[in-house]
Amino acid sequence: MTEQAGPDRAVDETARVPVSRAMTVSRLVLGAAGLAAIGYGTAGLLDEPSYVDKWGVGRWLLGGLLAHDVVFAALVFGTGWLVMRVGRGRGPEPWVRRTLLGGLAAGVAATLVALPVFVRPWPPPNPSALPLAYGRNLAVVWGVVAAGTGMVIVIRKWAMRRREGAGHR
Amino acid sequence: MRAGGTRRCFPGLSAVMSRNRIPGDVPLPEPPEALRRGPLREGAFGKALHDPRTAVVVGRWLGPAFAVCFVTGLISHYMQHQPSWLSIPSRPVWGYRVTQGLHVATGIAAIPLLLVKLWVVYPRLYVWPPARSVRHAVERLTVAVLVAAALFELITGLINIVEWYPWPFPFVPVHFWIGWVATGSVVLHIAVQLPVIAAHWRRGPEALPAADGPSRRGLLAGLAASVGVVTLATVGETVAPLAEVSPLAFRRPRVGSQHLPVNRTAAAAGVLPVIHDPEWRLTVLGPQELSLSRGELLAMPQHTVKLPIACVEGWSASATWSGVRVRDLLDRAGAPHDATLRVVSLEKFGAYAVMEMRKEYTRDPLTLLALTVNGETLNEDHGYPARIIAPNRPGVLQTKWVDRMEVLA
Numbered sequence: 147m148t149e150q151a152g153p154d155r156a157v158d159e160t161a162r163v164p165v166s167r168a169m170t171v172s173r174l175v176l177g178a179a180g181l182a183a184i185g186y187g188t189a190g191l192l193d194e195p196s197y198v199d200k201w202g203v204g205r206w207l208l209g210g211l212l213a214h215d216v217v218f219a220a221l222v223f224g225t226g227w228l229v230m231r232v233g234r235g236r237g238p239e240p241w242v243r244r245t246l247l248g249g250l251a252a253g254v255a256a257t258l259v260a261l262p263v264f265v266r267p268w269p270p271p272n273p274s275a276l277p278l279a280y281g282r283n284l285a286v287v288w289g290v291v292a293a294g295t296g297m298v299i300v301i302r303k304w305a306m307r308r309r310e311g312a313g314h315r
Numbered sequence: 316m317r318a319g320g321t322r323r324c325f326p327g328l329s330a331v332m333s334r335n336r337i338p339g340d341v342p343l344p345e346p347p348e349a350l351r352r353g354p355l356r357e358g359a360f361g362k363a364l365h366d367p368r369t370a371v372v373v374g375r376w377l378g379p380a381f382a383v384c385f386v387t388g389l390i391s392h393y394m395q396h397q398p399s400w401l402s403i404p405s406r407p408v409w410g411y412r413v414t415q416g417l418h419v420a421t422g423i424a425a426i427p428l429l430l431v432k433l434w435v436v437y438p439r440l441y442v443w444p445p446a447r448s449v450r451h452a453v454e455r456l457t458v459a460v461l462v463a464a465a466l467f468e469l470i471t472g473l474i475n476i477v478e479w480y481p482w483p484f485p486f487v488p489v490h491f492w493i494g495w496v497a498t499g500s501v502v503l504h505i506a507v508q509l510p511v512i513a514a515h516w517r518r519g520p521e522a523l524p525a526a527d528g529p530s531r532r533g534l535l536a537g538l539a540a541s542v543g544v545v546t547l548a549t550v551g552e553t554v555a556p557l558a559e560v561s562p563l564a565f566r567r568p569r570v571g572s573q574h575l576p577v578n579r580t581a582a583a584a585g586v587l588p589v590i591h592d593p594e595w596r597l598t599v600l601g602p603q604e605l606s607l608s609r610g611e612l613l614a615m616p617q618h619t620v621k622l623p624i625a626c627v628e629g630w631s632a633s634a635t636w637s638g639v640r641v642r643d644l645l646d647r648a649g650a651p652h653d654a655t656l657r658v659v660s661l662e663k664f665g666a667y668a669v670m671e672m673r674k675e676y677t678r679d680p681l682t683l684l685a686l687t688v689n690g691e692t693l694n695e696d697h698g699y700p701a702r703i704i705a706p707n708r709p710g711v712l713q714t715k716w717v718d719r720m721e722v723l724a
Contacts, residue, residue, distance in 0.1 A: 165510060169509060169510060169513065172506075172509060173506045173507075173509050174506075175506075176502050176503070176505055176506035176509070177502075177503055177506035177507070179499075179502050180499045180500065180501070180502035180503030180504070180505075180506055181499065181503060182499065183495050183496070183498055183499025183502060184460070184495070184496050184499035184500060184503065185499075186495050186499070187492045187493060187494070187495025187496035187497075187498075187499060188492075188496060190488075190491075190492045190495065191488075191489065191492035191493065191496075194485075194488045194489070194492065196485045196488060197484055197485060197488060197489060198484075199483040199484055202482060202483035202484040203467075203484055203489055203493070205483075206467060206470075206471070206482055206484075207463040207464065207467050207493075208463065210463060210466035210467050210470050211459065211462055211463040211466060213466075214430075214433060214462070214466055215437075215440060215462075218430075219433070219434070219437050222430075222434060223360075223437070239527065240527055240528075241527055241533075244529060244533060245533075247537070248533065248534075248536065248537030248540065249537075249540075251427070251431075251537050251538075251540075251541050252427075252537065252540045252541040252544045253544075255426060255427040255430070255541040255542075255544060255545050256541075256544050256545055256548055256563065258426060259423055259426060259473065259545045259548065259549060259563060260548075260563045262473055262474045262476075262477045262479060263477050263563075263565070265479075266474075266477055266478075266479035266481075267479070270477070270478055271478055271579075271580070271583060272577050272578075272580045272583075272696070273571070274566065274567075274570055274571030274572070274575075274576040274577045275477075275478050275565070275566065275576070275577075275578075276477060276478075276565055276566075277566070277567055277570045277571075278562065278563075278564065278567070280563065283562030283563055284562075284563065286562050287544065287548055287562060287563065290544075291540075291544060294540070
């Protein structure tokens with residue numbers, strides 16, 4: 147696969163950027179502001195009278211980080227690898243596979259947003275909260291995403307064929 | 316100052332400034348090469364799209380999204396915990412509705428944005444050596460804080476809007492304080508990466524991707540589609556005309572008793588059966604004390620207003636309310652023009668049983684002690700026998716089941 151689109155060259159570009167005084171001052175000001183905000187948030191949290199379980203937030207912070215870095219990212223990279231490698235040279239062309247991965251990403255994003263609805267205990271506190279049939283509706287979203295992905299592939303194939311046809315003339 | 320010819324993807328602070336120029340930095344020994352396994356191996360990840368330019372392009376969308384969430388979050392916080400020095404206007408009428416709708420919609424859109432940003436930079440997690448120097452280790456630690464705080468805000472926010480609280484801490488203050496940590500971390504990250512951001516702000520003279528190869532445009536199209544899908548799927552909870560095309564919205568603006576969603580029911584607030592007491596009277600404690608039955612309130616001049624109930628959880632819905640102007644009640648009680656009003660609910664438990672409103676709200680002609688909604692007598696879940704409805708105000712401060720009002724000095 148031609149995956150050398152030029153990031154290395156881009157790094158050399160960065161190396162040649164002269165660090166101006168304005169840049170240094172901006173960085174110092176931004177850095178100080180950022181650190182101040184982090185300090186304010188941390189101090190405020192530790193001072194919060196209603197915040198009793200002092201390790202509860204730490205567990206959730208670390209849990210989120212691990213859930214992404216260890217579990218979610220591994221699944222994403224694994225899926226990407228599988229979809230691009232399985233039956234390489236045969237079957238769908240790489241751009242078709244990438245388009246499918248794009249559709250998959252949109253479907254997964256919608257699923258993640260809806261996930262708390264499926265995981266939370268049922269029923270919700272009153273009938274006006276969570277009033278829809280979320281299982282069926284998520285299936286509808288996946289259907290729309292699949293249809294959109296299919297359309298993108300068909301249109302691109304058609305455009306490529308047209309271009310090829312024009313090239314032969 | 317120039318980098319010492321380091322050839323690394325994503326040069327941070329370290330690559331742009333020569334290591335020796337930072338006073339007090341301590342180089343760390345490189346761990347044995349034998350430990351460099353799995354994702355730590357050179358070339359374990361493809362390079363395409365895991366480059367600084369892509370990170371900058373995605374970051375340019377993610378940064379503003381976080382800024383919107385932070386600012387709208389602060390607005391809600393200070394409207395609910397109004398400092399004495401801050402005067403909050405009662406207009407525009409839709410202020411709270413729009414800012415909080417934006418807070419939640421932007422937070423939901425930030426989920427695919429953050430995940431794609433993390434996908435772009437993920438190979439950096441396995442950079443070798445893991446820490447070149449003490450400063451490099453600190454820099455990487457701040458990135459861990461950024462990622463943890465950003466994920467925390469999006470995850471807790473998303474779970475909160477389905478009215479579920481599976482954590483061992485109070486949501487409101489913790490989401491607020493970690494919001495400061497997340498925002499501060501973003502600003503610090505921008506400071507650290509500023510030379511990289513500046514260098515890649517415009518497209519460089521890169522080789523165009525092969526016709527069949529992975530392209531940045533393709534990635535961004537997928538990202539835009541994901542943001543579009545999650546936004547359209549949920550935004551109908553506050554943009555009523557889109558309700559029908561938002562299959563995953565957590566509320567529907569017209570779904571609920573009396574065509575209006577409810578957050579806290581009378582049963583949950585523990586006001587049953589007190590609110591049905593036929594002897595109920597509204598007490599107004601002021602220079603002249605008033606005691607008014609519901610019939611006497613209905614005999615006063617009635618006003619009709621169209622105002623939204625807007626919840627911090629991102630949903631909002633317009634309704635038509637009628638009742639007595641709060642300022643008429645205050646005038647009748649002989650309250651000074653600039654008096655602050657304390658409103659006390661019959662609610663037994665909950666943080667919002669007592670609410671205060673200042674003159675900007677009490678003197679607004681749209682602020683009512685409402686007796687009806689959408690043409691019907693308020694039902695018990697909407698605050699029978701009487702509730703407050705005011706423009707540009709958090710839903711939790713639209714006090715239901717009003718017991719008494721106290722004019723404060």
